[in-house]
Amino acid sequence: MYTKINYKTLFSLLGQWILWGSIIGIFIGSTTALLLETNDFLGELREEKHNWLIFFLPLAGILVGYIYMKLGKVSINDTIHDSAALNNLVIDSVNGEKKMLRRTGPIVYVATFITVLFGGSTGREGAAVQMGASVAQTVNNYFKINILDNKILLMSGISAGFGAAFGTPITGTIFGMEMAALGKIRFEAVVPCLVASFVGHYMTTAAWGVKHETLLIQTVPEASLLLFAKVIFVAVIFSLLTITYCQLRHGIQSLTEKLFNKNHMKRAFVGGLIIVGLTLLVGSQDYNGRGLHVLEQSFIEEVHPFAFLAKLVFTAVTLGTGFVGGEAIPLFFMGATLGNALHTYIGLPLSFLAALGLIAAFSGGTNTPIAAFLLSMEMFNGEALQYFFIVCIVSYIFAGHHGLWPSQKIHEPKSRLYNTLSGETIENIEKKKKIKHKKGL
Structure with a gap:
């Protein structure tokens, strides 16, 4: 059955997605630049000048734990939303099972800086992704976006964080749409994810001048x-x-x-x-x-x-x-x-x-x-x-x-x-495997 397209509504919606994606990209590009530059500074500070800082890692762990125990948890409708779940909280929020906390972004940045300074073995994209989702949640609260569109907005925050963190805006676009559900790409989020990822990338590199690492393949063998x-x-x-x-x-x-x-x-x-x-x-x-x-x-x-x-x-x-x-x-x-x-x-x-x-x-x-x-x-x-x-x-x-x-x-x-049902989570699959193992099945 043919359905007439309301172009006024279509362009209005596209305009909103471009606006929200741009806002998220601008904020995340700037905060990711801060993340990358600070991580480089703190990492080099320990590695080149103060390698004795590694001995204070246990005390740093107490501080990180205290931050998450005192500030990271919020109870909403008798459900605990815990920032310590890290990217799992982001995924649960995209899937509509939990709510992304605005405080998660600042908390994960501070905790990441502490971990890097004192020698914990870790990376950076987790903080960028969580900050992206945190900023997206803030935009959602400001514009009063509905539940379905809020999920899309969170995906655009993920895209902005990943694209800006690695200087890979195309990858960031798809990563935000692919991360939450194994075997599914949510193309309904493509416009805000694309805008947020590219704006975030160019804010990090062009506006703030951050340089990403370069890795080169020296030789590619002949096909056979x-x-x-x-x-x-x-x-x-x-x-x-x-x-x-x-x-x-x-x-x-x-x-x-x-x-x-x-x-x-x-x-x-x-x-x-x-x-x-x-x-x-x-x-x-x-x-x-x-x-x-x-x-x-x-x-x-x-x-x-x-x-x-x-x-x-x-x-x-x-x-x-x-x-x-x-x-x-x-x-x-x-x-x-x-x-x-x-x-x-x-x-x-x-x-x-x-x-x-x-x-x-x-x-x-x-x-x-x-x-x-x-x-x-x-x-x-x-x-x-x-x-x-x-x-x-x-x-x-x-x-x-x-x-x-x-x-x-x-x-x-x-x-x-693999004999796995659709709709299961990786966590549930692991639990079922352990139960079967205990029963000797």
């Missing part, structure tokens, strides 16, 4: 059937890496919450002690903070063959015990350094394998294969696209229904082989 077989093989290995990290990180969180009765201060204090002990054990701070210098080095020359494993453990302990930050850069680090370690065994160029590992780890960990593929295009200037497409899909499928964020919903199972 053997090469495609090798790429598929390493993609499976990278997917196993992401499963290991996600399971360890969530396992540590569950264990410490149970041991300390969800006391955030005690969890983070003990986590800080463990990180200090691990730092002394390895005799280096390469795995504290963001580790960008090791990530960049992995594209140029050989790094320690077990660097990926060290970063995996450091990050899982840091975030699993209640410290705060993003997980994209640690995944980049793990994937790139594992690719670096594999290059002599697989017989492929070092930088090529490092790049594949970086993208595959991100795809498998975040369950956002389309955003991961677009990330490879923007990050590596469109080189080796066919191989990146393969590793994104293979890593995504072989990672199963695991992921960084337990609140992610399964819109469509990755395969009938």
Whole structure:
């Protein structure tokens, strides 16, 4: 049946989305510039001048825990909305199950700065995404937007935060639409997500002059059937890496919450002690903070063959015990350094394998294969696209229904082989697996 389009309403709605997306992009581009510059300053301050600050990480954990316990929780309609859930609160808000808190943005920035300064192993996009959703919620409250449009607005905040954090506005656009539900891209949000991501990116780079890291693929091998077989093989290995990290990180969180009765201060204090002990054990701070210098080095020359494993453990302990930050850069680090370690065994160029590992780890960990593929295009200037497409899909499928964020919903199972129902969350799937394991099924 033909329905006449009301162009006046259409252009009015487009104008609103462009306005709201621009407002969010301007604010998030500016706050992300602050995040990036401050993180760089604090990280370099510890790494180059005051590496003794690592010994105060347990006390920093108490401070981070106190902030979240005293300021991070709000009870609305007998439901606790906890900023300590980090990106999971953002996902629950997009799915309409919880409400994004405006205070989450400032809190996560302060907590991230503390974590980076004192040597916790973490990234930055988590803070940018949560600030984006926080600003989107503020815009929603000001303009009194309805519930459905509020979800779209939150997605645009995610897009702005990711696009600005990595200088990848196209990826940011899709990431905001793909993050909340595994197997679904919410195209109804494309206009505000696109506007917010590009405005945020240009505010960060053009207005504030922030420079993003540059990683280059030195050599792309000639196409052959053997090469495609090798790429598929390493993609499976990278997917196993992401499963290991996600399971360890969530396992540590569950264990410490149970041991300390969800006391955030005690969890983070003990986590800080463990990180200090691990730092002394390895005799280096390469795995504290963001580790960008090791990530960049992995594209140029050989790094320690077990660097990926060290970063995996450091990050899982840091975030699993209640410290705060993003997980994209640690995944980049793990994937790139594992690719670096594999290059002599697989017989492929070092930088090529490092790049594949970086993208595959991100795809498998975040369950956002389309955003991961677009990330490879923007990050590596469109080189080796066919191989990146393969590793994104293979890593995504072989990672199963695991992921960084337990609140992610399964819109469509990755395969009938996984025997998973639509509408389940990653968290519920994990709980059912544990129950079956206990029953010996």
